[in-house]
Amino acid sequence: AEKVSKQEHLYKVLVIGEFGVGKTSIIRRYTEGSFSPNYKLTIGVDFALKTLEWDETTKVNLQLWDIAGHERFGHMTRVYYKYAPATFDTVAKWLSDINSKVMLADQSPVPVMLLANKCDLEESYVDSLRLEKYCQEHGLIGWFPTSAKNDSNIDNAMKCLVKTFIISD
Ligand code: GDP
Ligand code: MG
Numbered sequence: 001a002e003k004v005s006k007q008e009h010l011y012k013v014l015v016i017g018e019f020g021v022g023k024t025s026i027i028r029r030y031t032e033g034s035f036s037p038n039y040k041l042t043i044g045v046d047f048a049l050k051t052l053e054w055d056e057t058t059k060v061n062l063q064l065w066d067i068a069g070h071e072r073f074g075h076m077t078r079v080y081y082k083y084a085p086a087t088f089d090t091v092a093k094w095l096s097d098i099n100s101k102v103m104l105a106d107q108s109p110v111p112v113m114l115l116a117n118k119c120d121l122e123e124s125y126v127d128s129l130r131l132e133k134y135c136q137e138h139g140l141i142g143w144f145p146t147s148a149k150n151d152s153n154i155d156n157a158m159k160c161l162v163k164t165f166i167i168s169d
């Protein structure tokens with residue numbers, strides 16, 4: 001039998017955002033398929049791996065970098081995490097942070113996708129039109145309402161991200 005050699009890609013994904021929004025939980029859900037309601041600080045930087053058999057000829061290795069945001073200031077109580085903090089206003093800050101530190105080899109900005117996590121919470125509210133417009137205006141790939149708890153949209157968001165990587169490779 002003939003052996004088809006697969007094309008293999010390695011991509012790095014940086015998961016950034018405010019403290020407590022669910023970065024570690026999203027990575028854990030995506031790579032291990034599990035969720036824990038207990039908050040644990042992420043110390044420094046941690047990374048997890050995920051391999052996708054993208055299609056017959058393509059294998060994708062993802063390195064998901066879990067960045068500890070401002071977690072050294074982690075003195076808030078767990079109760080805080082039951083509520084979806086209004087963190088949209090901090091997106092601009094994270095975006096300029098990433099763009100000031102990282103760029104692609106051709107000096108263009110890195111592809112960015114926005115996740116509105118904890119969409120399972122009753123009090124979570126996202127203004128879809130506003131997010132859509134924001135993504136267009138700032139050149140983001142797009143956005144997804146996600147829940148690490150209920151496993152909603154995380155695979156979809158990652159698929160969309162990987163598709164962008166593959167197309168621009
Ligand atoms: P990080 O600081 O951004 O890494 O946030 P964590 O992943 O540590 O999550 C902070 C807290 O929010 C933890 O108690 C998680 O269990 C909780 N959490 C994370 N994602 C979700 C989610 O989608 N839904 C709900 N209800 N809670 C979540
Ligand atoms: Mg974390």
